[in-house]
Amino acid sequence: MAKHNDFKEKLIHGLFFLNGLLVVFVLIGIFVLLVTKALPAFRQIRLTEFLFSAKWNPTATFVAPSYGILSMLVSTLMVSIGALIIAVPLGIGTAAYLSDVADKRVREIAKPIVEILAGIPSVVIGFLGIVLVGPFIAKIFRLPNGLNALNGSILLAVMALPTIISLSEDALNSVPKSFQEASLALGATHWQTLMRVKIPAAVSGIIAASMLGMGRAIGETMTVLMATGCAIAMPKSFLQSVQTMTATIAIEMGEVPYNTTHYYALFGIGLVLFIITFIVNMISDIIFHKYQKVLK
Amino acid sequence: MKIKQLQEILGFNILRLCIGIVICALIIILYDITTKGIGVISWKFLSSMPKNGMTEGGILPAIIGTFLVTVITALMAIPLGMGCAIYLNEYAKDSKTTRLIRMAIRNLSGVPSIVYGLFGVILFVQLMNFGTCVLSAGLTLGLMTLPWTITASEEALKNVPNSYREGSLALGATKWQAIKTNVLPYAVPGMLTGTILGLSRAAGETAPILFTGAAFFLPSMPKSLFSQFMALPYHLYIMSTQHHAISKVRPIAYGTALVLIALVFMMNLCAVIIRYRLRKIKME
Numbered sequence: 001m002a003k004h005n006d007f008k009e010k011l012i013h014g015l016f017f018l019n020g021l022l023v024v025f026v027l028i029g030i031f032v033l034l035v036t037k038a039l040p041a042f043r044q045i046r047l048t049e050f051l052f053s054a055k056w057n058p059t060a061t062f063v064a065p066s067y068g069i070l071s072m073l074v075s076t077l078m079v080s081i082g083a084l085i086i087a088v089p090l091g092i093g094t095a096a097y098l099s100d101v102a103d104k105r106v107r108e109i110a111k112p113i114v115e116i117l118a119g120i121p122s123v124v125i126g127f128l129g130i131v132l133v134g135p136f137i138a139k140i141f142r143l144p145n146g147l148n149a150l151n152g153s154i155l156l157a158v159m160a161l162p163t164i165i166s167l168s169e170d171a172l173n174s175v176p177k178s179f180q181e182a183s184l185a186l187g188a189t190h191w192q193t194l195m196r197v198k199i200p201a202a203v204s205g206i207i208a209a210s211m212l213g214m215g216r217a218i219g220e221t222m223t224v225l226m227a228t229g230c231a232i233a234m235p236k237s238f239l240q241s242v243q244t245m246t247a248t249i250a251i252e253m254g255e256v257p258y259n260t261t262h263y264y265a266l267f268g269i270g271l272v273l274f275i276i277t278f279i280v281n282m283i284s285d286i287i288f289h290k291y292q293k294v295l296k
Numbered sequence: 297m298k299i300k301q302l303q304e305i306l307g308f309n310i311l312r313l314c315i316g317i318v319i320c321a322l323i324i325i326l327y328d329i330t331t332k333g334i335g336v337i338s339w340k341f342l343s344s345m346p347k348n349g350m351t352e353g354g355i356l357p358a359i360i361g362t363f364l365v366t367v368i369t370a371l372m373a374i375p376l377g378m379g380c381a382i383y384l385n386e387y388a389k390d391s392k393t394t395r396l397i398r399m400a401i402r403n404l405s406g407v408p409s410i411v412y413g414l415f416g417v418i419l420f421v422q423l424m425n426f427g428t429c430v431l432s433a434g435l436t437l438g439l440m441t442l443p444w445t446i447t448a449s450e451e452a453l454k455n456v457p458n459s460y461r462e463g464s465l466a467l468g469a470t471k472w473q474a475i476k477t478n479v480l481p482y483a484v485p486g487m488l489t490g491t492i493l494g495l496s497r498a499a500g501e502t503a504p505i506l507f508t509g510a511a512f513f514l515p516s517m518p519k520s521l522f523s524q525f526m527a528l529p530y531h532l533y534i535m536s537t538q539h540h541a542i543s544k545v546r547p548i549a550y551g552t553a554l555v556l557i558a559l560v561f562m563m564n565l566c567a568v569i570i571r572y573r574l575r576k577i578k579m580e
Contacts, residue, residue, distance in 0.1 A: 005470060008470075008472070009470050009471060009472055012471075012472045013387055013471070013472075015379075016379055016383035016386075016387050017383055017387065017388075019376060019379035019380050019382075019383055020379075020380050020383035020384060020387075020393075020394075020397050021393075021397065022376060022380065023380060023397055023400045023401050023404060023442065023443070023446070024396055024397055024400040026400070026404060026439060026442070027400040027403055027404055027407075029415070029419070030407060030411065030412075030415045033415060033418045033419065034411070034414065034415070037414075037418060089314070090314050090317055090318060092314075093310065093314025093315070094311075094315045094318050096311050096314075097308075097311035097312060097314060097315045098315070101308050101311055101312070102315075110315065112568075113318075113319060113322055114318075115564070116322060116564070117318070117321070117322050119493075119496060119497065119500075119560055119561070119564055120325060120500075120557065120560070121497075121499075121500025121501070121502070121529055121556055121560060122500070122501070122502065122503075123500065123502045123529040123530075123532050123533050123556075124325075124329065124500070124529075124532065124553050124556060124557060125325070126533070126536075127532055127536045127549065127553055128325060128328065128329075130536055130537070131328075131536075131546070131550075132324070132328055158321055158325075161318060161321075165318070189300050189301065189303070189304045190304060190308075191303055191304035191307040191308065192300070192303075192304075194307075195307070212406070215406050216406075218408070219406070219407070219408025219409065219410070219411070220408070220409075221408065221409060221410040221502070221503035222502045222503055222529075222533065225533075225537075226533065226536065226537055246408060246410045246503070249410050249413075249414065250410060250503060250506055253413075253414070253417075253506070253507050254506060254507055258422075266414075267414060270410070270414045273410070273411055274407065274408070274411050277406050277407065277408055277411075278403060278406070278407075280406075281403055281406035282403075285399075285402060
């Protein structure tokens with residue numbers, strides 16, 4: 001009887017272990033499948049052309065099709081960095097307010113607000129980019145339409161804000177109380193303490209939060225698909241229509257015939273996207289862990 | 297001295313402005329969708345099929361489609377997510393393997409949703425040969441939700457005091473018996489809270505279902521797990537960008553957006569209520 005029980009326990013343990021390993025397999029699986037589907041593309045396309053040419057015209061009929069993703073890569077980075085320029089100061093300001101200025105009641109109200117903002121589906125934000133932000137931008141800058149990189153940046157900023165706010169607030173809250181008390185005891189005001197002691201002490205946590213927000217922005221699809229106008233060209237200004245990597249996959253994947261060079265090239269874009277977000281998340285992770293060790 | 301105080305007042309007001317802008321953004325979003333969408337909402341809108349090339353009629357198939365896909369997502373993400381969390385929190389010691397698993401979880405939560413979509417196309421639609429259908433889309437969303445359910449479930453398990461486990465083990469229970477009778481019953485409500493939040497996000501996602509089963513328009517309801525479906529977020533995308541008479545269907549788009557937001561909020565509310573009840577029980 002005891003033996004039987006022992007076996008059963010080991011079996012259950014083993015099953016949970018396999019279940020735990022599953023996530024590793026999924027991550028590796030995503031990478032491996034993307035690579036195997038992207039590789040055939042590079043029998044036809046030179047890697048240097050793929051990465052460094054801005055000409056993307058896979059459906060050209062009279063001339064040779066071209067598969068350069070540089071303009072989309074630049075568009076993605078441009079829209080994401082634009083989003084960070086808006087979201088990081090706002091996010092840090094909000095986080096500092098919640099951790100240092102607000103009383104408990106305000107904090108109790110603010111937390112669900114940030115959660116609600118995080119819960120709004122990206123397609124709804126994209127829709128508002130079309131019906132609300134777009135016309136607004138068009139009016140201010142006197143453009144025929146407001147579907148451009150700026151629109152995408154504003155929307156992505158809204159989407160990145162919850163991540164940046166809650167993680168920055170955590171970073172500020174985990175600065176040891178003694179730092180703050182020492183600063184106040186030396187006669188510094190709360191504001192000076194915040195600016196010169198707490199924020200510098202929490203800076204790597206805040207950077208990690210911003211990087212995570214950037215990762216989100218780079219990988220976001222629906223908002224940029226709907227609000228940036230989707231015109232493949234090297235972006236020259238924020239008031240120009242752009243098409244990001246995610247948007248290109250979303251638009252073309254549905255129409256492309258399976259197992260053509262164009263189809264494989266789209267997986268190539270997916271692979272590039274996966275690698276970029278992986279690196280951004282890893283950097284965020286490393287900064288965050290170093291920071292936690294320093295605090296300890 | 298005075299300059300210092302002025303600086304402080306100015307600084308704090310800048311911070312107030314920051315949070316003010318964030319709250320304004322949320323209010324504008326909710327106000328615009330609610331005021332323009334509420335006029336369209338009626339029982340008929342919620343319970344009838346789209347008519348006349350989707351320029352009239354309701355959104356019933358999209359609601360049903362989103363519901364079906366979310367059920368599949370839940371069936372995939374809840375058991376696997378809970379299992380992984382149980383392994384990490386109850387069985388595993390801090391080792392290279394667990395660090396690897398944790399790293400994988402963090403990275404999976406950062407993988408762009410459209411990449412999950414591509415993965416779903418290869419794995420479920422092509423390799424497993426399910427085709428573009430409810431099942432493929434639900435499983436793809438399930439994978440995407442996995443990191444969130446794991447994190448939430450682990451959090452819930454951590455909140456169960458160690459003495460519960462030890463008490464059970466001291467009475468001669470095996471590890472699994474201790475988990476089953478003395479840990480899970482206390483952790484399940486917390487696990488559900490986090491899981492529902494994850495599912496609500498999955499229900500609003502569009503990118504992963506774009507090529508795994510969502511359809512532009514279908515004349516009838518999905519008949520089985522292997523048929524294509526209409527979904528609320530995809531319907532909103534179609535109605536606001538792809539439809540041939542975009543300005544004419546704008547009210548329907550607003551109505552769809554409102555229903556989608558309402559659905560997500562109701563799921564969130566459920567999660568919050570469970571969390572609130574849980575806290576109350578703990579306090580007693």
